[in-house]
Structures are given as structure tokens and as C-alpha cells.
Amino acid sequence: MTSHDANPTGSGGSTAVHPWSPGSPDASARSARRTVASYTTYADAERAVDRLADRDFPVERVAIIGQDLETVEQVTGKLDYPTVAWRGAVSGAVPGALLGWIFGLFDWADPIVSALLLALYGLLIGAVIGAIIGVIVYALQGGRRDFASVTVMRPRRYELVVDDEVADQAARLLTERI
Numbered sequence: 001m002t003s004h005d006a007n008p009t010g011s012g013g014s015t016a017v018h019p020w021s022p023g024s025p026d027a028s029a030r031s032a033r034r035t036v037a038s039y040t041t042y043a044d045a046e047r048a049v050d051r052l053a054d055r056d057f058p059v060e061r062v063a064i065i066g067q068d069l070e071t072v073e074q075v076t077g078k079l080d081y082p083t084v085a086w087r088g089a090v091s092g093a094v095p096g097a098l099l100g101w102i103f104g105l106f107d108w109a110d111p112i113v114s115a116l117l118l119a120l121y122g123l124l125i126g127a128v129i130g131a132i133i134g135v136i137v138y139a140l141q142g143g144r145r146d147f148a149s150v151t152v153m154r155p156r157r158y159e160l161v162v163d164d165e166v167a168d169q170a171a172r173l174l175t176e177r178i
Contacts, residue, residue, distance in 0.1 A: 031163050031164060031165070032163075032164040033063070033161040033162060033163055033164060033167075034161060034162060034164050034167040035159045035160065035161050036160050036161070036162050036167050036170045036171040036174065037159070037160040037171070037174055038157050038158070038159050038160070039157065039158045039159075039160070040156075040157055040158075041158070042064070042066075042158050044158070045064045045158035045159075045160055046064070048160055048174055049062055049064065049160065051173070051174065052170060052173055052174070055173050057166070057169065057170060057173055058166065061162055061163040061166055062160060062161070062162050062170065063160075063161050063162075064158050064159070064160060065158065065159045065161055066154075066155025066157075066158055067155055067156065067157050067158070067159055068155060068156040068157060069153050069154070069155050069156075070153070070154060070155075070156060071151060071152070071153050072151070072152050072153075072154065073149045073150070073151045073152075074149060074150050074151075074152070075147050075148070075149045076147075076148045076149055076150055077147065077148050078146060078147055078148075079138065079145075079146050079147055079148055080146075081135060081138065083148075084134045084135055084137075084138040085131040085134055085135050086131070087134055087148075088130040088131040088132070088133055088134020088135065089127040089128070089130050089131040089134070090127070090130070091130045091134070092126040092127050092128070092129050092130015092131065092133070093123045093124075093126045093127040093130065094126070095126055096122035096123050096124070096125055096126015096127065096129070096130075097119045097120070097122045097123035097126065098119075098122070099122050099126075100115075100118035100119040100120070100121050100122020100123065100125075100126075101115045101116070101118065101119035101122065102115075103118050103122075104116065104117060104118035104119060160174075
């Protein structure tokens with residue numbers, strides 16, 4: 001087995017029961033579930049569920065659970081006043097245009113022209129207000145955070161958990177060769 005292959009007995013070599021798992025969506029009571037395989041990528045876990053589905057296993061009794069979450073903050077660039085003003089303008093322009101368009105639709109005489117005209121005004125006013133707010137917030141931070149970033153949470157491994165009553169069948173189907 002390679003590192004991305006299933007570990008049919010769970011992560012630590014023994015079966016693990018997950019009492020916190022919600023169970024099958026159609027089950028009236030929460031049933032115990034057991035880890036039947038563990039994968040390093042979501043795509044591998046997804047392929048395993050697909051493999052079970054291809055073999056007529058009741059996949060509604062399966063869940064893919066991400067374990068050991070890690071937070072990754074990727075820095076995307078340095079912030080300065082022009083960048084902050086531009087980002088604020090873009091952030092304010094979209095809701096401003098949307099609000100202007102919606103209010104323009106209430107004009108009974110000529111709703112299309114009014115909607116487009118008010119959307120344009122809303123876009124401009126929203127961009128100005130957004131830029132001003134962006135610059136003020138950046139200035140109040142006092143240089144503490146002069147960078148932009150994107151934060152993502154991702155699991156280190158994905159476990160396939162199955163209702164305890166059918167876990168042995170699922171583990172057997174996953175270890176069989178096609």
C-alpha cells in the first residue's frame with residue numbers, strides 16, 4: 001500500500017468508533033460509526049466512496065470526515081494606501097450598484113432607465129465610501145498589519161466512516177481487487 005491508499009482498519013491499526021458522527025441522514029437514531037479507511041487526499045476518499053457505490057454498497061451510510069485541521073494563511077501582497085483605497089472602492093462599488101439598481105426598479109414611469117441610472121450612481125457613491133472606509137481602517141491599524149492574506153483551513157487526512165452494522169462489508173469491498 002502507498003501513503004494514499006486506504007488503511008482498512010482505521011488510522012491506528014484498530015477500528016475506531018465515532019459516537020459523535022451524525023449517522024445516516026435517514027436513520028431515526030444516531031448509530032455508532034467506524035472508520036474503515038483513511039486517506040491523505042479528499043480525491044482518494046471520494047474515489048473510495050465511488051468504488052463502494054459501483055459495488056452497490058448503501059453509500060448513504062458513509063461519511064467522509066476531515067481530521068486534524070490546519071490553518072494556512074497565504075500572504076498575497078503588501079498593503080499601502082493606494083492598494084487599500086482600490087480594494088475598498090471595489091468592495092463598496094458592488095453593493096452600491098446593487099442597491100441603486102433595486103431602488104431604480106421602484107420607479108413606475110421608466111424602471112429600466114431609473115434602475116440603470118441609480119445603479120451607476122450607487123456604483124460611484126459606493127466606490128467612494130468604500131475607499132474612504134478602507135483608508136480609515138488601514139490608518140487606524142497603525143502599521144500592525146501591512147499585508148493582505150487569504151486563510152484556508154484544510155484537514156491533514158480524510159477518514160471514511162461507515163455505520164457499524166455495514167462497516168465490515170465496506171472494508172472488505174475496499175480491499176478487494178476489481
